[in-house]
Structures are given as structure tokens and as C-alpha cells.
Amino acid sequence: MKAALFEKPYTIQIVEKATPKPEPGWVLIKTLRAGICGSDLHNYRGCALRNNFEAWQQLGFAEGHELCGEVVAVGDKVEKVKIGDRVTAEAVWHCGSCYMCKSGQYHLCLDRKDLVWWGDGAFAEFVCLPEKVLYVLPESMTSSEGALVEPLAAAYHAVRKAGDCFGKKVLIIGGGSMGQLCAGVAKLSGTISLSILVRYDHQAKVAYEMGCDSVFYPHASLDSSLQFDVVIETTGNSEAFENATRLCRKGGRIVLLGGYPHPQNINLAPIVSKELQIAGSLCYGWDGIRKEFEIAIDLLAKKKINVTAVVTHEFPFDQISEAFRVASDKKSGSIKVHINFNL
Ligand SMILES: [Zn+2]
Ligand SMILES: [Zn+2]
Numbered sequence: 134m135k136a137a138l139f140e141k142p143y144t145i146q147i148v149e150k151a152t153p154k155p156e157p158g159w160v161l162i163k164t165l166r167a168g169i170c171g172s173d174l175h176n177y178r179g180c181a182l183r184n185n186f187e188a189w190q191q192l193g194f195a196e197g198h199e200l201c202g203e204v205v206a207v208g209d210k211v212e213k214v215k216i217g218d219r220v221t222a223e224a225v226w227h228c229g230s231c232y233m234c235k236s237g238q239y240h241l242c243l244d245r246k247d248l249v250w251w252g253d254g255a256f257a258e259f260v261c262l263p264e265k266v267l268y269v270l271p272e273s274m275t276s277s278e279g280a281l282v283e284p285l286a287a288a289y290h291a292v293r294k295a296g297d298c299f300g301k302k303v304l305i306i307g308g309g310s311m312g313q314l315c316a317g318v319a320k321l322s323g324t325i326s327l328s329i330l331v332r333y334d335h336q337a338k339v340a341y342e343m344g345c346d347s348v349f350y351p352h353a354s355l356d357s358s359l360q361f362d363v364v365i366e367t368t369g370n371s372e373a374f375e376n377a378t379r380l381c382r383k384g385g386r387i388v389l390l391g392g393y394p395h396p397q398n399i400n401l402a403p404i405v406s407k408e409l410q411i412a413g414s415l416c417y418g419w420d421g422i423r424k425e426f427e428i429a430i431d432l433l434a435k436k437k438i439n440v441t442a443v444v445t446h447e448f449p450f451d452q453i454s455e456a457f458r459v460a461s462d463k464k465s466g467s468i469k470v471h472i473n474f475n476l
Contacts, residue, residue, distance in 0.1 A: 134149070134150055134151075134152040134257060134258040134259045135147050135148070135149060135150075135257065135258050135450065136148060136149075136150045136195065136256070136257035136258070137195070137196070137197070137254075137256035137257060137450075137453050138195070139176060139177060139195065139196055141179070142177070142178055142179030143177065143178070143179070145177070145453055145454045145457060147450070147451065147453065150257070152258075152259050153259065153261035154206070154208075154261075155206055155207060155208035155211075155261055156208050157208045157209040157210045157211075158208055158209075158210050158211060158263055158264055158265075159207075159208045159211070159261055159262065159263050159264065160204055160206070160207050160208065160211055160214055160220075160261070160262055160263075160264050160267060161204070161205050161206040161207070161259055161260075161261050162200070162202035162203065162204055162205065162220060162222075162259065162260050162261070162262060162267075163202055163203045163204075163205045163258065163259055163474075164200060164201075164202045164255050164256075164257060164258060164259065164260055164474050165200075165201050165202050165203060165219070165276045165279075165280075165473075165474055165475065166200065166201040166202075166276045166277060166279065166280035166471055166472065166473055166474065167197045167199060167200045167201075167254075167255035167256055167280060167471070167472045167474075168199035168200075168280045168281065168283075168284065168310075168444075168469055168470070168471050168472075169197075169199075169456060169457060169460040169469070169470045169471070169472070170198065170199055170283075170284065170310075171309065171310075171311065171369075171391075171392060172198075172392055173196040173197065173198075173457075174457070174460060174461050175392060175394045176196055177196070177457050177461060178461065195254040195256070195257070196254045196256055197254035197255030197256035197257070197260075197472075198222070198224035198247070198248045198254060198255060198283060199224075199255070199280050199281070199283045199284055200221060200222060200255035200260065200279075200280055200283075201219065201220075201221050201270065201276040201277075201278075201279030201280040201282075202219070202220060202221075202255070202260065203217065203218070203219055203220075204216050204217060204218045204219075204220060205259070207264075211264045212264070213264055213267065213269075214264060214267055214269055218269045218270075219269070219270045219272075219274075219276070219279060220267045220268060220269055220270060220279075221267075221268055221270060221279045221280065221282045221283065221430075222248060222262050222266045222267050222268070222283070223248070223266040223268075223283070223286075223416075223417070223426055224247065224248045224266075224283055224416065225240065225242075225245050225246065225247060225248060225266075225416060226245065226246045226247075226248065226263060226265075226266060227239040227240070227242035227244070227245055228242050228243070228244040228245075229242075229265075231243040231244060237418070237419045237421065238418055238419070239418050239419060240290075240415055240416045240417060240418030240419075241415065241418070248262065248266065256450075256453060256472060258450070258474065268282070268426055268427070268430060270282075270430065270434075271430070271434045273434055274430070274433055274434050276473075276475075277441070277444055277447075277471060278433045278440060280471060281314075281433070281440050281443065281444070281469070282426065282429045282430055282433065283426075283429075284310055284311060284314055284469075285314050285317075285318070285429040285432065285433065285438070285440065286416075286417035286425045286426045286428070286429035287311065287314075287390065287414075287416055287417050288311060288314035288315045288317070288318045289318050289417065289425050289428055289429055289432070290414055290415075290416065290417040290418065290425050291311075291315055291318075291365055291367075291388050291390045291414040292315055292318040292319050292322060292365065292388075293420060293425075294388045294412045294413075294414045295319075295363045295365060295386055295388045295412070296363070296386055297322075298319055298322040298323065298324050298363060299322060299323035299324075300323065300324075300325050301324055301325060301362040301363050302324070302325060302326045302328075302360075302361045302362045302363070303319050303324045303326070303327050303328070303361060303362065303363045303364075303365070304328045304329070304330065304359075304361040304363070304364045304365070304380055304381075305319065305327070305328070305329040305330070305345075305364075305365050305367065306329075306330045306364060306365065306366045306367060306368060306373045306376060306377055307329075307330070307331070307366070307367035307368040307373065307391070308329060308330075308331030308332060308333065308336025308337065308339070308340060308468070309336070309367065309368070309463070309468060310443055310468050310469040311367040311390060311391075312329060312331070312336075312340075312365075312367040312368075313336075313339055313340060313343050313442075313443050313468060314343075314440065314443065315365050315367060315390075316329055316340055316343040316344060316345050317343040317344060317438045317439075317440065318432075318438065319365070320343065320344030320345075321432075321437060321438060326346050326347070327344060327345050327346050327347075328345060328346065328347045328348070328349060328359075328361070329345045329347075329348055329349070330348075330349045330350070330351065330355070330373075330376065331348055331349075331350065332350065332351065332463065333463060333464070333466075335445070335466045335468070336463075336468065337350075339442045339443060339445075339468055342439075342442040343442065343443075351372070351376070355376065355380070357379055357380070359380055360380065360381070360382035360383075360385075361380055361381055361382060361385060362381075362382060362385050362386070363381075363385060363386050363387075363388070364377040364380060364381045364385065364386075364387045364388070365387075365388045365390070366387060366388065366389050366390070366391060367390055367391055368391045369389075369391020369392045369393045369394065370391065370397070371397040371398055371399045373391070374389070374397060374399050375399065375400060377389075378400070378403035378404060378407070378409060379403065381407070381409055382407075383407045383408060383409075384407070384408050384409075384410075385407070385409060385410070386409070386410040386411075386412065387409055387410070387411050387412070388412050388413075388414050389411065389412070389413050389414065390413075390414040390415075417429070443468055443469045444468075444469045444470075444471055445466060445467050445468045445469060445470070446459055446460075446465075446466075446467050446469075446470045446471070447470070447471040447472070447473045447476065448470070448471075448472055448473070448476070449472070449473060449474075449476035450472050450474050450476075453472055456470050456472055457470075
């Protein structure tokens, strides 16, 4: 099979590799779609976001965890999925037995492993994954939507971490795909006003389609008199963090879900002087009743949220280098870039 190898920063090679054979409990998936995530871009730019950088280098970097694919082979003891099913996958594996897993917070598992740890990730013609991270997609869902379940579940988790948004003034910082998906979920939760801070006009246009009432640009229109009950910061940089603490009202809540690949030099004083509540948001998990992945699938399958505007570009697999260049350069007009293996 052909697989993308992230050889060094800004350099992706398509190499020939043996197609994996599924072990017991594992499933071989033919990739139909794979989305480029912000964390893929961090690694594309050479940033060791993950702490096991040396092991990754020895393997050769593989990326891609927002996927939709078709099951083509199953190992022994696989019961939940069958050949021909269209599936997507949670991006992390959890042990199921540590105290975080047992307390229902399996996304914080003490032994959590990235999906691509084992092999090639979804930027490959085939990807082999454990059955337990897979979800079968309803037929009504497009493959593009299927590849958006993972980031939508992360957006759902972030909005849930914001607490009850009903009747609240909510600001989203960042017009990238996570900001846009958070806006879509926040709109569903009954905000009285939904605002977004973006850098580019194409992000503003999509934000209105996702249900935002107003759009701000940094510096031009950011007045400290604007005070929001909830701020969801999706970009992971210090300027955005300072905007969040400045624009959140006293006693308000800030949710952070940017990857923060670098240490930040930030002013913490407003957290104390305004008694701000700060919550981190990592991936998705169990909301107490259901898995957030199942909720994201339902939101899409029941057409409660329209995410089509978020996917601005798609490329065939053999143009993955160009796809990453476009995804990495926001001036290109990109928000979410997909690799479509059927092109
Ligand atoms: Zn991601
Ligand atoms: Zn665990």
C-alpha cells in the first residue's frame, strides 16, 4: 500500500509499505477520507507536540486521525464491525482499567496512546485499528461528514466544558476548523449571542454559516467593554489567551483547547482579579450518559449541524504535499482540508 511518511519538516514522501494484517481484535480499513488536523500541521512544521518524539522519529512520522474508511478485513474476535461497514475512529486508545478510565474519564487514561502510534495513520491507503476505537457510520452520512466526527466530538467536549451556555454571551477565539465547529455546537446550546474572533474574511464567511451573530478581527474591533460569559479559545497562543482573559467577564469561564505546542509567556493576574474559571479540554470522552463520539455522529446523522462549509479544500492522496501546504497557509482560504482517496 501507499502511505505518507513525514520525513522531516515540510517534507512528505509517499512510500510503499506492506499492507498490515489485522491481529485478533483489530480491523483493516480502506481509507476513504482523512482530514488534516492542527496537530498534524504542528508535526508537519517539525514541532514535537507529543512527548515521544524520538520514538516517532525512529518509526518515521505518520499522521492522520480524522478518518472515514471502509472495513476490508477483520481479525479474530472482532464482533462489533463487519466487512463493508463504513467507520470512523477515536484518535486515542485507552486501557479501560486505570482509575481515570474507571471513573468515566477514559480520555484522560493513564496509558492513553495516539491512534497513529502503531502504524501509518490515516494518510495511507489502509489503516489498521483496534475494534474498540471504531464507530460504524449510518448510511445517510457522507464520507466527508464521517471524517469530521472526530473534530466535532472534540468541539462538543469543549462546549460541554464551558458549562451551560443557554442564554449566555459566548465568544469563540479562532476561525479555524475547531473554532468553527465549536461555534456550531455552541449555537445548538442556546447562546443569547455568539461571537467569533477570526483573522481572515473567509473564516468570517464560514462563521456566519455556522450560526455566529457577530465577527471580530484582532485589534480592529476588540473593545474591552465587550465582556463575555464564556470564552472558548481554540488557537493555543499567548495573544489569544490574553484576549480571552481580557474579554471574559468577571467570574466568567474560559475553555482552552488549542494544542499549546510551545510554552507561553502570559499574564495570569486577570485570572485572580476577575476570578476567572479556566478549564482545559482534551479530545472527547464520556459525557456521563453517552460517548461524545456517538453524540457527534447523531448530530451529523440527524442534520442538527451543517458542517459542509468547514471543508474548504479536498485533494487526491498523491497531492498530499500540496494539501498540507494549503492547510498550513491560512491565507490560501483553507479551513479544513481533506484528502479524498476516491479522487
Ligand atoms: Zn485532531
Ligand atoms: Zn486507562
